[in-house]
Amino acid sequence: MDSATPLHRTPVTPELLRGALDVEEGPLGLVPCRLPAWARGFADPQLLSAQAQPAGVRLAFRTAATRIELTAHRTHMAFRGVAPRPAGRFELLVDGEPAGQVEAEGGTAVLIDAATGSVETDPGTTQTVRFDGLAAREKDVEIWLPHYERVELGELRADAPVEPLAGDRRPRWLHYGSSISQGSNATHPTGTWIARAALGAGLDLTNLGFSGAAMLDPFVARVLRERPADAISLEVGINLVNADVMRMRAFTSVLHGFLDTIREGHPTTPLLVVSSPYCAMHEDTPGPAALDFGDGAMRYRATGDPAEARAGRLTLRTIREETERIVAHRAGSDPHIFYLDGLALFGAADAEQHPPADNLHPGPEAHALMAERFAAQAFAAGGAFAGR
Incomplete structure (x- = not known):
């Protein structure tokens, strides 16, 4: 398959997510949450922010695709005047083995002034995360999300059909x-x-x-x-x-x-x-x-x-x-x-x-x-x- 091959478009749904306990709806699509809605109602701002950063959360599906794209919008925090934390990464695993990483780009920056406590939000662009050159065979695919950035997920595109993985039998x-x-x-x-x-x-x-x-x-x-x-x-x-x-x-x-x-x-x-x-x-x-x-x-x-x-x-x-x-x-x-x-x-x-x-x-x-x-x-x- 080549870059001209039409891509199958699949909205990201909860069935594609592992490691998330809930989702929220955003303008682009779904935001994985690591606490259910009832628990988020008790959480303070620090916990609310942390649980929306998808540590351990991954998309999991089966496909024969050689090319996979994911639309995503990150939100990351930084302190004014301080070197920012390195950008997060989207990480691909194929049949459980590492198969590539893509650095998170664009997105919304939340800038904190430690001296005054003021917070500014700088909206940025939505990213297309792309993995290509994959083997043209049926395989289990996981895309692990950046573990320290809030990520809103839009559309999954691939040059072959995508199906959620059947029930995970691992402990x-x-x-x-x-x-x-x-x-x-x-x-x-x-x-x-x-x-x-x-x-x-x-x-x-x-x-x-x-x-x-x-x-x-x-x-x-x-x-x-x-x-x-x-x-x-x-x-x-x-x-x-x-x-x-x-x-x-x-x-x-x-x-x-x-x-x-x-x-x-x-x-x-x-x-x-x-x-x-x-x-x-x-x-x-x-x-x-x-x-x-x-x-x-x-x-x-x-x-x-x-x-x-x-x-x-x-x-x-x-x-x-x-x-x-x-x-x-x-x-x-x-x-x-x-x-x-x-x-x-x-x-x-x-x-x-x-x-x-x-x-x-x-x-x-x-x-x-x-x-x-x-x-x-x-x-x-x-x-x-x-x-x-």
Whole structure:
């Protein structure tokens, strides 16, 4: 087939999406959402923004096409006077193997002035994402969407018919966490540690990693309770510290409640609680975290007083200790709950070798390392997800 071959036009519908829990209608088409509508009604602006960034969301279909096009419009954020985050990427997988990437272009820019708090919106162009040169045979195709940009999807075009994939028989993995799980500073959608681990283990991932918004909200626990899952994991800690939202007395109760709610819908599903990977600025210093633009680059710093940890202000060290204690306590009556120390995924020595550029979020090399270590601990014999 060549470029003159007429293209079959297929509107993007929910049946083509994997990893999304809902959609919203936009002027161009559908916006994938990672929370259902009822839960979005409880969400604050940070969580609303994060859940509309389609980490782990992909179009999945079967086709013999050699050429595929997707109409898409991105919305991305930037701070005025600061180097922007690298553009997101659309990533193609064919029969589960990487087959190409296209950088996101144009779209709507949301410009934030950190000094004044003002926000400006700069509308941009809609993009046609194109993959060509594909083998002329029937194949399973996935297009993974940029994991840190809101994306509105219009029309799918291909030089052969497109059909939604039949029911996915892979085990379903439901994961909750922070920006570390959403994939901040990973360079492409399947480069996040959680996506790497899921693809390596052959699991159907739903990623509920929400940048800056993993606050153990009860309504998010209800979402987890109601979603089908063969394995569930929670990455807990960092946002509670860097937002300084509670003290230790509240954390203990809230984590128990979060786990109780999940267990109402998944009484025997393997449930792995993962504490935060290493973050030097918050290991012993409470939040809140503050942004620092001193040299034109965006970095974070902790502003709390380490002495106040004794009075219950949260640090990563104290949260890890309490999380491990809570899981051990519950394991006495729940043989299907497990704990994984985040330092086993990314520790102090790793941070020296791969220092986070912004003092907070692990970089691409760290994502690869975390995925490898998670797989070795969670999926190996005796691990929480062994046999999944």
